Amino acid sequence: MSDSPDIGPKDYDEQTDAFRFDLDSLVERYGHEFDLNTITLIGALQEKILDLYHLGNFEIELEDDE
Numbered sequence: 001m002s003d004s005p006d007i008g009p010k011d012y013d014e015q016t017d018a019f020r021f022d023l024d025s026l027v028e029r030y031g032h033e034f035d036l037n038t039i040t041l042i043g044a045l046q047e048k049i050l051d052l053y054h055l056g057n058f059e060i061e062l063e064d065d066e
Contacts (some may be wrong), residue, residue: 027041027045
């Protein structure tokens with residue numbers, strides 16, 4: 001571990017928001033700066049979804065309804 005304090009989102013919701021905002025910015029950038037259409041961007045994202053799915057690095061947290 002480093003001696004410097006961590007910078008960035010601390011809780012799960014903040015981390016999720018940071019990822020979503022970065023993803024939004026990346027998609028917007030590639031849509032404007034490159035010659036990629038929406039279908040190509042969607043295809044690349046879906047391919048990444050499959051990559052992540054096959055890694056199997058996910059957990060499901062169920063909330064108790066009581």
